[in-house]
Amino acid sequence: MIKELPAGTSVLINGPTMIGKRELALRLLATGHETGDGILCVTTSDDAASLLDEFERQIPSLERDRVGVVDCSGGDHRRTIQEIATERVASPGDLTGISIGTAKLLQRFSKQDIEDVRHGLVSVSTLIQYLDLNTVFKFLHIYTSRIDDTDGLGVFTVDAGTHDRQTIDTITGEFDCVIELREDDAGDREIRIKGLSGVDRSWHPY
Helix, strand or coil: CHHHCCCCCEEEEEECCCCCHHHHHHHHHHCCHHHCCEEEEEECCCCHHHHHHHHHHHCCCCCHHHEEEEECCCCCCHHHHHHCEEEECCCCCCHHHHHHHHHHHHHHHHHCCCCCEEEEEECHHHHHHHCCHHHHHHHHHHHHHHHHHCCCEEEEEEEHHHCCHHHHHHHHCCCCEEEEEEECCCCCEEEEEECCCCCCCCCEEC
16 A cells, blocks of 8 residues: 555544554554665654554564654653664643654654655644644644655544544645545444545445
């Protein structure tokens, strides 16, 4: 799926709780790592150590010097400071801190001659819990614009079950592509992709 996304694209993965949004987001971020891409992920709930463990399950040959994490969880795991580039932010509500952290990690990648970077933010819903929708929207606009300007790839998640329709529609409008996940009446997971030309917009088993 990731090979079909042009450089500069930002993707929103939307679905209810416990549907597999996080797992899909990390899988998309991991794709391309073996060919030299860097991973820059903002985690708003789980700490950097947990995120690193998840990436290593996705990429057994993970090169930690090509992974950067902005950790907003409040956790303190010294081993991650030693092993991967980690910028710590006091809370998910500190958007200035998140912006500074991502900028520092991008600088670090640039010094390592890592040109292709995949950005992740898991999850937008946590930001909305701390801040008003308009503030979050402006932040996402700036972040996705930076991804576009640097020919990166952005993968974001949002929990559809915790927000009203207007909030979801507002957030969705900032992204080039939306991947929706749901369960059908039989309890089986389904997926559909909206916003990519030439891609079927109907629901498929996932």
